[in-house]
Amino acid sequence: MDPVILLGVPFVTSAFDFLFRRAETLIDRRASKGADKDENVADTSILEGTLQPLKVDERALERYGDELMRLYGGLSTYSRERSRITTEDEALRERLGELRVILEHIYGQRITFKGENRPLSGSRVDQDVETAEGPMVGIDAKRIHGSADVVQRVGRVTETGSVTGIKAEDLW
Incomplete structure (x- = not known):
């Protein structure tokens, strides 16, 4: 697992708050069987890169829901006892x-905190298919603001197939 690189006590507390609050929001959403609203993140100053409004993949939420609950439960002690949040705590990281x-x-989307050596925060698409028989597009958008990361693995592309990572009118 890729541990979160935590630099300094104010930063570790901010990173904890950011991730813990996202988990809390998703757990509430799962309990209420979803909502159609995107989540806007108020403070992204601790992130490297730009997050788009957070759209929930309901299938992924269902798939990872139990693990999300387990981690949230394990981290809730830190939320109550904030003095335990330190950069030296390997289990926390x-x-x-x-x-x-x-x-x-x-x-x-990728979530990268300032000071970490990993790709910037932003849109992420990961596709894995054996055969592309028609058009396969990672991201098809009018405008992409910030960073986008597309990974496509294709075993074979037929004569009628094509593979495009990003199709956009405006990238900035």
Whole structure:
């Protein structure tokens, strides 16, 4: 697992709050059987890159829901006892890393904190198919603001197939 790199006490607390609040929102959403509203994140100053409004992949939320609950429960002690949130706590870093991976799957975006050596926060698409018999497009949008990451694995492309990573009118 990719542990969250935590630099300094104010930063570790902010990273914890960011990930913990996202988990809390998703758990509430799952309990109420979803909502059609995108989640806007108020403070992204601790992130490297730009998050788009957070759209929930309901299938991913269902798939990772039990693991999300387990991690949230394990982290709730830190939420109540904030003095336990330290950069030296390896178990905390590992749990936050696991939580981040799940959140990235559910939101379809990478979440990178300032100071980490990993791709910038932003849209992420991961496609894996044996055969592309028609058009396969990772991202098809009018405008993409910030970063986007598309990974496509295709075993074979037929004569009628095509593979495009990003199709957009405006990238900035």
